[in-house]
Amino acid sequence: MTDYKKRIKVLAVDDEYDLCWAFETRFKKEIFDIVTVRNGEAAIEMLKKNKYPIIILDSKLPGIDGFEAAKIIKIIDPDTYIIIFTGYYDREDKEIQEGLKSGLFYDFLCKPFEFDDVKRMIKKVIKENISKNS
Amino acid sequence: MNNIRNDIANNGAYKKLCNGIMSSIPSSVLIVDEQLKVILANRNFYVKSKRSESNTVGRSISEIFPKVLVEYTGITEKIKNVFKFGEPNDGGEMEYRAPGLPARVYYYRLAPLMNSLSEVENVILLMDDVTERKHLGERVRRTEEHLARVVESANDIIISIDPEGKIISWNGTVERITGHRSVDVKGQPLLNFLSESDSDNFSSIIKGLLKKKKVSAWESSILNKDGETVDVSWNFSSIKDEQGNVIGIVIIGRDLTERKVLEAKLTQSAKMASLGTIAGGIAHEIRNPLAIIDSCAQILEKQVDNKKIRALAPEKIRNATKRAAEIVNNLLKFARQSEFTIESVDIHQIIDATLELMENQLSIQHAKINKNYDFNLPEIYANRNQLQQVFMNLILNACNAIREKGTIGIQTYCSENFINIVFEDNGIGIPGKYLSRIFDPFFTTQPVGRGTGLGLSISYGIIEQHGGSIDVESESGKGARFIIKLPIRNKFIRRENL
Ligand SMILES: Nc1ncnc2c1ncn2[C@@H]1O[C@H](COP(=O)(O)OP(=O)(O)OP(=O)(O)O)[C@@H](O)[C@H]1O
Ligand SMILES: [Mg+2]
Numbered sequence: 001m002t003d004y005k006k007r008i009k010v011l012a013v014d015d016e017y018d019l020c021w022a023f024e025t026r027f028k029k030e031i032f033d034i035v036t037v038r039n040g041e042a043a044i045e046m047l048k049k050n051k052y053p054i055i056i057l058d059s060k061l062p063g064i065d066g067f068e069a070a071k072i073i074k075i076i077d078p079d080t081y082i083i084i085f086t087g088y089y090d091r092e093d094k095e096i097q098e099g100l101k102s103g104l105f106y107d108f109l110c111k112p113f114e115f116d117d118v119k120r121m122i123k124k125v126i127k128e129n130i131s132k133n134s
Numbered sequence: 135m136n137n138i139r140n141d142i143a144n145n146g147a148y149k150k151l152c153n154g155i156m157s158s159i160p161s162s163v164l165i166v167d168e169q170l171k172v173i174l175a176n177r178n179f180y181v182k183s184k185r186s187e188s189n190t191v192g193r194s195i196s197e198i199f200p201k202v203l204v205e206y207t208g209i210t211e212k213i214k215n216v217f218k219f220g221e222p223n224d225g226g227e228m229e230y231r232a233p234g235l236p237a238r239v240y241y242y243r244l245a246p247l248m249n250s251l252s253e254v255e256n257v258i259l260l261m262d263d264v265t266e267r268k269h270l271g272e273r274v275r276r277t278e279e280h281l282a283r284v285v286e287s288a289n290d291i292i293i294s295i296d297p298e299g300k301i302i303s304w305n306g307t308v309e310r311i312t313g314h315r316s317v318d319v320k321g322q323p324l325l326n327f328l329s330e331s332d333s334d335n336f337s338s339i340i341k342g343l344l345k346k347k348k349v350s351a352w353e354s355s356i357l358n359k360d361g362e363t364v365d366v367s368w369n370f371s372s373i374k375d376e377q378g379n380v381i382g383i384v385i386i387g388r389d390l391t392e393r394k395v396l397e398a399k400l401t402q403s404a405k406m407a408s409l410g411t412i413a414g415g416i417a418h419e420i421r422n423p424l425a426i427i428d429s430c431a432q433i434l435e436k437q438v439d440n441k442k443i444r445a446l447a448p449e450k451i452r453n454a455t456k457r458a459a460e461i462v463n464n465l466l467k468f469a470r471q472s473e474f475t476i477e478s479v480d481i482h483q484i485i486d487a488t489l490e491l492m493e494n495q496l497s498i499q500h501a502k503i504n505k506n507y508d509f510n511l512p513e514i515y516a517n518r519n520q521l522q523q524v525f526m527n528l529i530l531n532a533c534n535a536i537r538e539k540g541t542i543g544i545q546t547y548c549s550e551n552f553i554n555i556v557f558e559d560n561g562i563g564i565p566g567k568y569l570s571r572i573f574d575p576f577f578t579t580q581p582v583g584r585g586t587g588l589g590l591s592i593s594y595g596i597i598e599q600h601g602g603s604i605d606v607e608s609e610s611g612k613g614a615r616f617i618i619k620l621p622i623r624n625k626f627i628r629r630e631n632l
Contacts (some may be wrong), residue, residue: 016422018450022429025443026436060418060498087421088498111425115432 008032008126011052013043013069014085015061023056026115032122040069047076054125056109056118059086067095070104081125083118087111162240162261165247168217170195170210173256182263184232195259203228209259212244216257220246227264238265291356291366291387294373297380299323299340311389313359324385327357343372344380356387365390419461419494423454430454478513479521481555481620485544488525492533499533499540501559506545511553512622520596524604527589528557528616534580535561535614552602552619564608572606 010032012023020036027034035052037043040061046052055073059066070082084105089096091108099105107121156163162179164172175190183190185198195213196204204210212223223244231237240261249255285292285305293304301319309315312327325333332354339349349370355363366387373382430447437443489496489503496503532542536559543558564572571577573594578587597604601621608614 016426018426018454019422019429021446021450022426022433026429026433060494062497065498086418087425088418111421112428113425115429 008054008122008129009050009052010034010054010056010122011043011046012036012056012085013038013040013061013066014056014058015039016058027119030119032126040064040066040072043069044072044076047073047080051077052080053129054081054083054106054122056083056085059084060088067099070099074104081106083107083109083121085109085111085113160262162263164195164198164259164261165256166195166213166259167256170213172198179261182232182238182261183230184235199230203230207242209242213257213259216244216246217254220248220252220254222246228261230261238263239268240264291385291389293324293385293387295324295340295383295385297340297344297382299325299337302382307389308356308387311358311364312356329355329357329363339370340383343370343383346372346378346380353390420458423458426454427451427458476515476517479516479518480513481511481521481546481553482507482509484518484521485525485546485555488522488529492526492529495530495533496542499536500538501533501536502539502541504541504543506543508545508547511546511548514553514620514622516600516620517596520599524593524596524618525555525557527593531589532557532559532561532614535559535563537562548622549619551622553622555618555620557616557618558613560613563610563612564606564614565610569606569608573604 008031010027012020012034014020014023014036015038017038020038023034023036032054035046037046041063043055043057057066057070057073061069064072066084066086070084073080073082082105084096084099084107086096086108087110090110091097096105096108100108106125109118109121156174156176157178159176159178162182163174163176164179165174167173171194172191175185175187180186180190183198190198195210199209207226207228209225209228212225215221216223225242225244227239227241229237229239241264242259242261245258245260246254247256247258288305289307291305291308291311293308294302296302301322301324303320304316314327319327325336328336335352335354339352342349351367351369353365353367355365358364367390368385368387371384371386372380373384375381430451433443434447485505529542532540536542540560543556545554545556545558547554547556568577568579573590574587577591580587594604597618597620603619605617605619606614607617
């Protein structure tokens with residue numbers, strides 16, 4: 001899996017156009033590629049074509065919601081790390097805690113957020129993957 | 135010597151009669167001579183004392199009664215005095231325990247028995263068993279104490295007056311409301327504590343009661359220590375003696391200002407309840423624009439020289455700020471304890487504003503809204519905030535009833551003098567046994583911590599206050615329909631035009 005070492009693909013899923021814009025603009029020149037989509041269905045389509053080791057997933061989405069989408073994503077690719085991205089829940093909430101414990105979510109990111117935190121999370125995943133795969 | 139013993143002994147018929155009387159007397163009777171020796175006792179005495187004739191007759195009083203009792207009552211002295219002065223003695227109470235029986239309380243009396251020369255020949259000791267009566271008295275006293283405590287601790291105003299309208303007593307609630315202590319007002323006319331304008335009414339109510347007329351409840355006020363009026367609703371009932379004469383009047387009043395405060399509190403807690411439910415939704419709605427603002431700022435920080443970013447980011451920040459401000463505005467409009475203002479309102483506009491506020495909640499529940507508005511609906515006079523609250527409660531309830539996905543239909547139409555607003559959902563419905571209870575305060579089938587069960591009761595109150603009605607049609611598993619009717623021309627119109 002030497003691919004990971006070169007350029008990792010990160011998928012951000014959020015229905016807010018401006019947030020998608022912000023992710024793409026801020027992470028243009030990183031060691032990973034950022035791709036954004038606006039709903040769960042589109043995310044699942046993308047996953048069928050490409051491998052996205054990290055997915056930043058909004059909890060509240062039009063159509064199938066974030067929680068449902070997370071489960072489907074884990075079925076398609078159990079190795080994917082999902083960072084649940086939400087303004088609705090707090091980390092202490094039952095739904096989030098259960099997801100974290102069961103491994104459905106790798107981490108939790110509350111809106112508003114720091115790009116630096118996102119970067120740190122992504123780098124941590126890359127590092128863990130490298131050590132796992134070497 | 136012509137004493138009674140001889141009479142009894144000499145005259146067979148007389149003796150029989152005496153024995154008959156003695157044994158049928160429900161009291162214990164002892165007859166003693168001057169040496170304080172018993173010469174006769176009746177059957178009642180033998181039964182109660184468990185003694186026999188052989189160890190009674192001829193024995194001294196101090197042998198028959200326990201020593202302590204003799205000392206404690208001083209009975210021997212008393213008997214001697216009766217012999218000496220020939221006056222009956224009212225005795226008193228004594229407690230006497232026959233062997234193997236529980237103690238009983240007796241009331242005893244002493245009376246002289248004279249011979250034909252008006253000399254005291256013998257003394258008769260009568261003992262009435264008052265044990266039961268005494269216990270009963272104790273019980274009555276305890277019941278009275280208990281009642282007094284109930285009256286004292288009642289939340290209602292309780293005043294008793296005599297037929298002249300003078301205060302006999304009032305309870306702690308009146309003391310608290312008026313600032314006057316019961317002991318200080320005793321004997322004063324109750325009229326002193328009422329508004330002058332109420333005195334005629336009050337007097338005629340009292341007159342009616344004395345004539346044994348029934349009087350209905352009456353709303354007026356009572357004056358407190360500072361001369362301020364406190365609104366009270368009164369109920370009267372008369373106290374009658376055994377002959378049916380009115381000897382007093384009990385007045386029970388309810389402090390209406392307290393009720394008004396309570397109602398306001400209830401409305402407020404209902405707001406808080408539905409606020410709690412939508413708080414999560416609101417959080418999401420505000421955190422999203424915040425996330426946009428924050429990330430745009432972070433990007434500007436890093437790439438302030440990028441022309442494209444400098445053009446786009448501030449615009450995005452401003453749009454997001456406006457969005458957040460709008461949500462806060464709506465929230466405040468709903469949550470503020472606004473004054474009850476009546477204005478001409480467009481029902482559709484209120485429903486739409488409510489839906490906008492609840493957008494997030496609706497999308498989380500996957501609830502689809504199906505509007506069917508009658509655009510000829512006239513405007514009506516109403517309180518905008520309150521109606522919004524009703525609509526919000528009904529929509530929230532429908533959301534809760536929809537488990538997976540569902541539709542909420544909102545229909546308006548005009549019937550003769552009313553406008554009708556129908557909220558319909560295809561959720562779990564209401565089982566027949568609950569239909570009559572859903573408007574009760576605190577009735578809820580929501581899990582603990584989720585619903586307070588106030589939503590519908592508050593809604594009911596609001597619609598009633600507007601002169602309208604709210605009805606429900608539902609069956610378990612078949613969704614629910616709530617129909618609100620509001621009068622087109624209502625009481626508020628008059629008030630508005632004054
Ligand atoms: N549309 C509906 N479908 C099914 N049941 C309903 C509906 N509306 C009300 N109910 C029933 O009536 C009960 C009382 O409703 P109400 O709005 O008074 O209280 P609540 O919704 O339980 O709590 P609160 O409104 O205080 O948060 C509900 O718990 C529910 O059982
Ligand atoms: Mg409710």
